[in-house]
Amino acid sequence: MGRLPVADRLTLGVDTSTQVQVGLSDGKQVLASRTYDDPKRHVEQLAPLLSTMITEIGLDVTAVTGIVVGVGPGPYTGLRVGIATARVLGSVLGVRVRGVCSLDVLAVQWQRGERPDGDFLIATDARRREVYWARYGADGVRVDGPSVGRPDQLPALPVAGPAGLVHPELASADRTRLDGPTRLDGGVLALAGPELPDAGIEPLYLRSPDAAPPGPRKSVLAHPRALR
Amino acid sequence: MSEPLILGIESSCDETGVGIVRGNQLLANEVASSVEEHVRFGGVVPEVASRAHLEAIVPTIERALKTADVDLGQLDAIAVTAGPGLMGALVVGIAAAKALALATGKPLYGVNHLAGHVAVDLLEHGPLPQPAVALLVSGGHTSLLRVDDVATKIIEIGATIDDAAGEAYDKVARLLGLSYPGGPVIDRIANGDGDPQAAGDPTAIRFPRGLTAQKDLVKHRFDFSFSGLKTAVARWVELRQRDGLDIPLADVAASFQEAVCDVLSAKAIDACQSLGAEDLLIGGGVAANGRLRVLLAERAEERGIRLRRPRPGLCTDNGAMIAVLGAQMVSRGLPPSALDFAADSTLPVSRPLV
Numbered sequence: 001m002g003r004l005p006v007a008d009r010l011t012l013g014v015d016t017s018t019q020v021q022v023g024l025s026d027g028k029q030v031l032a033s034r035t036y037d038d039p040k041r042h043v044e045q046l047a048p049l050l051s052t053m054i055t056e057i058g059l060d061v062t063a064v065t066g067i068v069v070g071v072g073p074g075p076y077t078g079l080r081v082g083i084a085t086a087r088v089l090g091s092v093l094g095v096r097v098r099g100v101c102s103l104d105v106l107a108v109q110w111q112r113g114e115r116p117d118g119d120f121l122i123a124t125d126a127r128r129r130e131v132y133w134a135r136y137g138a139d140g141v142r143v144d145g146p147s148v149g150r151p152d153q154l155p156a157l158p159v160a161g162p163a164g165l166v167h168p169e170l171a172s173a174d175r176t177r178l179d180g181p182t183r184l185d186g187g188v189l190a191l192a193g194p195e196l197p198d199a200g201i202e203p204l205y206l207r208s209p210d211a212a213p214p215g216p217r218k219s220v221l222a223h224p225r226a227l228r
Numbered sequence: 229m230s231e232p233l234i235l236g237i238e239s240s241c242d243e244t245g246v247g248i249v250r251g252n253q254l255l256a257n258e259v260a261s262s263v264e265e266h267v268r269f270g271g272v273v274p275e276v277a278s279r280a281h282l283e284a285i286v287p288t289i290e291r292a293l294k295t296a297d298v299d300l301g302q303l304d305a306i307a308v309t310a311g312p313g314l315m316g317a318l319v320v321g322i323a324a325a326k327a328l329a330l331a332t333g334k335p336l337y338g339v340n341h342l343a344g345h346v347a348v349d350l351l352e353h354g355p356l357p358q359p360a361v362a363l364l365v366s367g368g369h370t371s372l373l374r375v376d377d378v379a380t381k382i383i384e385i386g387a388t389i390d391d392a393a394g395e396a397y398d399k400v401a402r403l404l405g406l407s408y409p410g411g412p413v414i415d416r417i418a419n420g421d422g423d424p425q426a427a428g429d430p431t432a433i434r435f436p437r438g439l440t441a442q443k444d445l446v447k448h449r450f451d452f453s454f455s456g457l458k459t460a461v462a463r464w465v466e467l468r469q470r471d472g473l474d475i476p477l478a479d480v481a482a483s484f485q486e487a488v489c490d491v492l493s494a495k496a497i498d499a500c501q502s503l504g505a506e507d508l509l510i511g512g513g514v515a516a517n518g519r520l521r522v523l524l525a526e527r528a529e530e531r532g533i534r535l536r537r538p539r540p541g542l543c544t545d546n547g548a549m550i551a552v553l554g555a556q557m558v559s560r561g562l563p564p565s566a567l568d569f570a571a572d573s574t575l576p577v578s579r580p581l582v
């Protein structure tokens with residue numbers, strides 16, 4: 001087997017806040033970016049996608065010098081897959097894991113493309129007819145959020161992000177058209193992640209677990225089946 | 229060739245477990261439990277458990293490697309619970325195991341949690357004569373299994389048709405005003421809460437034994453039902469309260485426990501006899517229950533059946549049980565799982581390896 005190319009800096013990007021997104025960067029450019037388009041198969045597809053991406057560009061996972069992981073917000077079960085993966089890889093490879101807000105990555109993508117003139121929003125689907133969103137200044141700096149809420153309660157600003165695909169009301173008359181990115185790019189995450197605000201490596205849980213201490217017990221005398 | 233060195237990860241319910249074994253020899257068994265966080269809810273809250281797994285997984289892996297004094301590079305394979313269990317909980321362990329496999333290049337085995345409860349006994353009592361019968365009882369499962377081969381052939385011959393046995397303990401504990409988890413509390417109260425003189429009378433109240441009537445045995449000879457028992461306890465307690473009588477807590481606890489353990493042990497022994505099995509293995513959290521152990525031991529001895537019970541720390545969910553099952557898979561030369569396997573919350577015990 002030939003020698004593997006050596007990069008003195010190789011950043012791995014991992015994000016499972018929406019679909020499965022991975023990427024690699026040498027700090028100057030995006031080396032690779034891969035997506036698995038399915039919002040429900042994170043635990044199945046993340047590791048194989050990482051494995052094929054790394055081998056396809058002729059590298060070995062041990063060449064990774066840093067990891068950037070999207071910590072959401074996003075649906076929790078999928079989100080945890082990326083964070084658990086990044087933390088374990090970081091521990092085993094002995095490299096630093098940096099967490100960033102996933103919405104910030106989409107904001108960078110928009111800035112790199114046909115950038116909006118003024119303030120703008122990034123929104124992703126939060127299920128339960130809600131969206132995760134954040135507000136950015138024209139310079140791309142996050143000024144509000146991330147938050148979770150109903151799509152019709154968002155400020156009337158240009159909006160990008162995958163939520164536009166599931167919540168058509170985000171494209172209502174008082175907004176400019178949806179011309180920003182609709183999908184997070186793992187390569188941009190790997191390239192820009194080290195410069196984005198550090199969000200920590202805890203998931204951005206914007207909702208509390210659905211659980212309540214048990215209430216008073218119902219009588220089984222009047223309703224013999226009540227406890228079933 | 230020396231025995232395979234395996235790291236196993238378990239995260240199907242509320243324990244984050246990482247174990248390391250060499251063949252049938254236990255080297256590490258580290259467990260981080262989130263049970264305390266579920267107490268105020270009176271049961272396991274899946275999202276709370278999943279969050280706790282994410283926090284615990286890396287430190288638990290690191291602790292297990294340190295305890296066993298093993299380098300990841302020395303491992304022969306990694307094993308992880310693929311199911312059954314809580315979806316959000318399972319995926320944390322699976323993601324971690326896949327990342328370990330990716331980073332080390334080691335083969336990965338996605339294995340069945342229930343089969344792990346059976347295999348863990350190999351760590352303490354060596355090879356299991358076959359066929360054997362296994363009775364698994366915990367807050368999540370109540371099953372009777374026929375074990376033809378611990379790594380490749382386990383058949384479920386009976387299961388609960390409603391609540392798991394441990395769940396019945398939790399619910400009865402709650403209606404008696406006792407704390408969660410119910411198993412250890414009810415066992416303690418039934419035994420007099422530290423005062424043998426105050427121990428309850430298991431024959432004080434004759435609570436129903438689910439699925440033991442002649443007509444039920446036709447279709448459900450090896451199945452269990454605990455929902456009716458729980459309702460009967462609730463009814464008995466409420467009637468006493470309505471009539472202004474006190475509740476003899478120790479008697480209720482002992483009588484309820486007797487009903488559960490009587491059915492569990494009777495059906496387990498019946499299964500052994502009908503299958504010609506001379507070994508009965510018990511596992512799961514409820515296997516640590518004092519009364520169940522005594523009753524099973526008595527009835528097994530009468531019929532010349534050997535009772536095998538791993539120590540309590542191995543009966544509850546842990547990573548060592550997954551590691552030792554993985555070691556069996558490796559020893560038999562079975563192929564590892566594909567890297568894209570899923571978490572399967574209802575994985576049947578007939579599929580020991582995904």
Ligand SMILES: [Zn+2]
Binds near residue numbers: 341
């Ligand atoms: Zn279990």
